[in-house]
Amino acid sequence: NAGVTQTPKFRILKIGQSMTLQCTQDMNHNYMYWYRQDPGMGLKLIYYSVGAGITDKGEVPNGYNVSRSTTEDFPLRLELAAPSQTSVYFCASSLGTSYNEQFFGPGTRLTVL
Amino acid sequence: AQTVTQSQPEMSVQEAETVTLSCTYDTSENNYYLFWYKQPPSRQMILVIRQEAYKQQNATENRFSVNFQKAAKSFSLKISDSQLGDTAMYFCASILGGDKIIFGKGTRLHILP
Numbered sequence: 001n002a003g004v005t006q007t008p009k010f011r012i013l014k015i016g017q018s019m020t021l022q023c024t025q026d027m028n029h030n031y032m033y034w035y036r037q038d039p040g041m042g043l044k045l046i047y048y049s050v051g052a053g054i055t056d057k058g059e060v061p062n063g064y065n066v067s068r069s070t071t072e073d074f075p076l077r078l079e080l081a082a083p084s085q086t087s088v089y090f091c092a093s094s095l096g097t098s099y100n101e102q103f104f105g106p107g108t109r110l111t112v113l
Numbered sequence: 114a115q116t117v118t119q120s121q122p123e124m125s126v127q128e129a130e131t132v133t134l135s136c137t138y139d140t141s142e143n144n145y146y147l148f149w150y151k152q153p154p155s156r157q158m159i160l161v162i163r164q165e166a167y168k169q170q171n172a173t174e175n176r177f178s179v180n181f182q183k184a185a186k187s188f189s190l191k192i193s194d195s196q197l198g199d200t201a202m203y204f205c206a207s208i209l210g211g212d213k214i215i216f217g218k219g220t221r222l223h224i225l226p
Contacts (some may be wrong), residue, residue, distance in 0.1 A: 033214075042117075042204055042216035043158075058213060090158065101148075102214065104158035 006105035023091030119217035136205030
């Protein structure tokens with residue numbers, strides 16, 4: 001049981017490039033989330049999904065896209081990377097919302113130069 | 114707007130001492146959920162403790178306990194007999210309505226030998 005896995009762990013992008021951050025969970029959780037954590041700050045929700053085929057915007061969705069074709073996978077797409085997207089990105093999953101614990105992946109450190 | 118505020122950016126205590134981390138929140142909801150997450154230097158986010166707002170009894174998990182004051186909208190974390198492994202960023206978080214969790218900016222806790 002690997003939990004929540006994220007790839008890559010580190011990435012450097014040039015301004016204007018695109019990339020996809022991968023997230024996979026093997027706990028059969030319905031809910032999945034993408035957060036970004038800027039230096040010295042808490043986590044801000046980018047997008048979330050309550051099940052396959054259903055996604056919704058969080059607090060800071062601009063510049064990102066997601067899809068949820070399976071229960072296990074929730075990739076985050078960055079189009080036209082900008083320096084403001086330099087951050088650490090965390091994927092998380094939970095059985096449901098409310099009281100349920102969110103399980104986090106190890107994070108992806110992204111730098112846009 | 115629903116917010117979670119941590120007023121202590123950084124704290125240091127000696128090993129074996131007791132330390133309390135503060136958290137306040139703002140919501141018009143009557144039922145909601147509160148969490149403390151720990152982020153050690155490894156970056157992995159780990160749930161420490163959680164509380165349902167309709168439960169008056171304060172949650173306890175081993176050396177970790179909360180002081181939940183619903184009227185004051187306060188949710189502080191007490192760590193007893195602190196250990197070097199407690200050194201981490203601690204995030205207060207809340208599901209104040211809907212599916213989305215809101216994180217505070219965090220408190221960096223140093224346990225000194």
